[in-house]
Amino acid sequence: MPTLAHKIRLNPTRDQIQYFKQAAGTTRMVWNWALDTWNQQYAAGQHPNAQALKKEFNAVKYALFPWLHTIHRDAHSQPFADLGDAWQRFFTGQNDRPVFKKKGKTPDSFYIANDKLKIRNEAVRIPKIGWVHITEPLRFSGKILGARVTRQADQWFIAIQIEVSESDYRRPRTANGQEGADLGVKTFATLSTGEKIHGPQALRKDLRRIKMRQRAIGRKLEAAKGQIGLPLNAPIPKGTHLPVSHNRAKATLRVGKSHLRVVNLRQDFLHKTSNRLCRENQAIGIETLSVEGMLKNHHLAQAIADQGFGQFFTMLQYKADRYGTQIIPADRWFPSSKLCSTPGCGYLNKDLTLKDREWTCPSCGMTHDRDINAARNLHRLATETALPVATRSATDATGLGDPALDRESDFDGKVTPVRDEARPAGYKLAASGQEESCDHQRSQDL
């Protein structure tokens, strides 16, 4: 059965927030204990595993940490499962090596198992503290699998995982189009129709504000260094705890709030755009940027990080699964920009550089906008991959398709809905299932 997650903002009381912080601190402490023990056992030539570590911990936990009685046990047992998962993902190359969690650096979070949760329209019942107000009712019905309480800046959220029925999971498309989308740094996405989708404009201003507020923290840090007699430009010796002033705490919170605003703005935009593309199309051809490779390019890095391409792909993939839409990624060798998109032409412009925003095809005389041309080629790729033989276009002079196929039959607009078809190779959903309203919370938590 498919699973979905709904992330809801909580409206906790002061005491409840206090408990949240303690539970998150417990989770962090137990994770660090488990990771440290794991590392030690590994160094000693043993084969550590999460289950055995948990048993070890359970045998001594109340003697070592008597205050654990005040925190619900899910918060101190889940870190073992999480650590096991994290190692598993590390061994399969999906994640970096698990690291220690640090207060103030790792986002606060803790887990609640399904049997301990109750939910009403206006509140959710959390063990040890009782009912906590929620800002919207749970969107899905089904079996609750568990939940994670997380913190962003000064706000608390609960992400509830629900097993939903196949029919609730599937969503109806409003149209059966095919689309090509060229993702870019200047314009977020250019569609084959010529439409250009721009990312949220507010981000730039917000990023400037964040920089300003970060400088404020820097000044408070300098003040703290002065307080303990360190010269301003001296490195902080390891293990030193600088005094945290009220104003520094406030400045940190302010940065956190600005970050949260940027994250929300960006996510809202990415959700709307990916929703729209999946809802209206049965097949989407899309340029797979090597995001990581591009992030190494420092000039592009900020722009790409702003645009959130990685997140966009994740969203597209799980939404496509729900809408029965095929995502057809063009590999990095597909000449989406260099190929003339005029039907029947297919000229390959080998001299095109990144600077050329426009070019004229010497073969057919058409002047192309670089991005729209790319989107049209991606559209053709989507059409030909999703609706093969019958709709193969006549532009296929690229050697990408099979020349034996009928070249005469140009795409005729006929559309066959493709629901529940096999996903293209190399397209994989996260093991945790699909998440509706949050970016991969799990990976943040680990």
Ligand SMILES: [Zn+2]
């Ligand atoms: Zn041409």
